[in-house]
Amino acid sequence: xxxxxxxxxxxxxxxxxxxxxxxxxxxxxxxxxxxxxxxxxxxxxxxxxxxxxxxxxxxxxxxxxxxxxxxxxxxxxxxxxxxxxxxxxxxxxxxxxxxxxxxxxxxxxxxxxxxxxxxxxxxxxxxxxxxxxxxxxxxxxxxxxxxxxxxxxxxxxxxxxxxxxxxxxxxxxxxxxxxxxxxxxxxxxxxxxxxxxxxxxxxxxxxxxxxxxxxxxxxxxxxxxxxxxxxxxxxxxxxxxxxxxxxxxxxxxxxxxxxxxxxxxxxxxxxxxxxxxxxxxxxxxxxxxxxxxxxxxxxxxxxxxxxxxxxxxxxxxxxxxxxxxxxxxxxxxxxxxxxxxxxxxxxxxxxxxxxxxxxxxxxxxxxxxxxxxxxxxxxxxxxxxxxxxxxxxxxxxxxx
Numbered sequence: 001x002x003x004x005x006x007x008x009x010x011x012x013x014x015x016x017x018x019x020x021x022x023x024x025x026x027x028x029x030x031x032x033x034x035x036x037x038x039x040x041x042x043x044x045x046x047x048x049x050x051x052x053x054x055x056x057x058x059x060x061x062x063x064x065x066x067x068x069x070x071x072x073x074x075x076x077x078x079x080x081x082x083x084x085x086x087x088x089x090x091x092x093x094x095x096x097x098x099x100x101x102x103x104x105x106x107x108x109x110x111x112x113x114x115x116x117x118x119x120x121x122x123x124x125x126x127x128x129x130x131x132x133x134x135x136x137x138x139x140x141x142x143x144x145x146x147x148x149x150x151x152x153x154x155x156x157x158x159x160x161x162x163x164x165x166x167x168x169x170x171x172x173x174x175x176x177x178x179x180x181x182x183x184x185x186x187x188x189x190x191x192x193x194x195x196x197x198x199x200x201x202x203x204x205x206x207x208x209x210x211x212x213x214x215x216x217x218x219x220x221x222x223x224x225x226x227x228x229x230x231x232x233x234x235x236x237x238x239x240x241x242x243x244x245x246x247x248x249x250x251x252x253x254x255x256x257x258x259x260x261x262x263x264x265x266x267x268x269x270x271x272x273x274x275x276x277x278x279x280x281x282x283x284x285x286x287x288x289x290x291x292x293x294x295x296x297x298x299x300x301x302x303x304x305x306x307x308x309x310x311x312x313x314x315x316x317x318x319x320x321x322x323x324x325x326x327x328x329x330x331x332x333x334x335x336x337x338x339x340x341x342x343x344x345x346x347x348x349x350x351x352x353x354x355x356x357x358x359x360x361x362x363x364x365x366x367x368x369x370x371x372x373x374x375x376x377x378x379x380x381x382x383x384x385x386x387x388x389x390x391x392x393x394x395x396x397x398x399x400x
Contacts, residue, residue: 009036010356014184016094017042018069019109021051022058023141023166024126024200025098026065027173032094032180033068034352034361040377041066041368042085043073045398048370064349065173066367067339073371073398076107081396085109087381089117094180098126101136111195120193122183124176130199139200141168148204153211156226172203233281233288234260237318238296238304245301250314254278263311264295324350337363371398 014037018029033039043049048071052062072088075081089095095114097104104110104125111123128139145151145162155161179196187193211222223229230236234251251260254277261270269288275281281288296304301317308315325348330336336348351360374397378388391397 009361011035011037014038014093015091016040016096017089017092019095019097019099019104020126021049021098023061023065023169024172024176024198025096026051026061027170028096028098028124028126028176028180029069029173030065030067031174031177031352033365036361037094039069040088040373041069041071042076042088043071043370045073045075045081045371045395048073048398052370063339063341063347063367067337067349067363068365069368070365070373070377071368071371071400072374072377073400074374075396076109078396080391080394082108084378084381084383084391084397086117088377089114089121091381092118092121093184094122094124096124096126096176096180100138101127115193118193120187120191122180122187122193123195124180125195125197126172126176127197127199129201130197134201141166141200144168144201144204147201148208149211150204150208153208153222153224155224157224167207168200168203171207172198172200175203230282230285232278233285234292236289238293240296240301240304241298242301246318247296247301247304247308248316248318249296249304249308252278252314256313257281259311260313263307263313264292266292266295334360334362339363340366342369369400371400374399 011032014032016029016032016037016039018025018039018041020026020029020041029039029041041049047053049062051058054061074084076085089109095109097109105113111125114121114123127135128137128144129135142151142162145154145168146160150167151160151162154163176196176198179198183194183196214220214222232250232252234249234257237246237248239246249260251257257275257278258270261267269275269291275284275288305315305317324330325336330350335351337351339347339349341347351362355361375388378391378397379385383391388397388399392399
């Protein structure tokens, strides 16, 4: 991205200091960074954010949510380290954190303490719960999915199952970014900063709101997704003639039903007045679906998808996350941001899912090494080379 493009980004000139780990906090910073903010990640020495070293299902967190950021590695428990952090905070527009309740206050970095350094600061706190009876509890994405019924809705009856991605952490980080953007707009008029807070539990409750309202509207509790009564007759995964090759097809309107019948040569079904309306087809699912399944099971996956595309029907092959590296649309639409791994290998990761003025927001800064910007930031804060070397030698600051 050229210097001109960088200046044109919406949040150019906004400085964000983040004290975050895992997914929720880093996602918030990623959104702000991709939009052009200078996001400085404060990491503890000597090893940095523990997220860097996660394995298993957490192995992809670090590379996914930390591009376009700078790393300032410092011992904030030392007097000299805290002094440097306080100087940095005095230059900030926004501070973000997602540690356990009370942790930032104990360090001397809670909202009121930071506000004393920078009166117009916007301080975003991302927690498991907003203020209330549960606010002291420790939460995880899995915990709040169980608490709100999201896991109940996802798994079969009696087997609650968390969603297959960090939906609350990611969405919670997104809502945090939205609240920060709103606070920045307000500050333009009022000149005042503010404290904004986001809760994982409340985020998950928002996600299941549609199921809460289903009970209100119908008088019946929503069934888990594997046991649900679909709102549409054709809205399922179908086997094709090839082993392990499945296709999802959705027919969600009466006009799409007509298109479906023409595309798959179901003239008898298409001409049946008892199937003309969606609710009629839902009531006929018990005999209708086996007939549709039998037809599609004689066809190849490619032919099923081709017919659906020509007819304008919603459809999808059943894919795995790693298949997206080769996805034609993501690659040809420039929807994957380029990153470089620590070993020098190039890799791609999905960008933010929107464009602005015809432009996608990609990578300006690679995912940072620990302390990769410590020296530059200290120099900007008034430390000379000798002072920086002394901080490095004492282990107060790490540079790379």
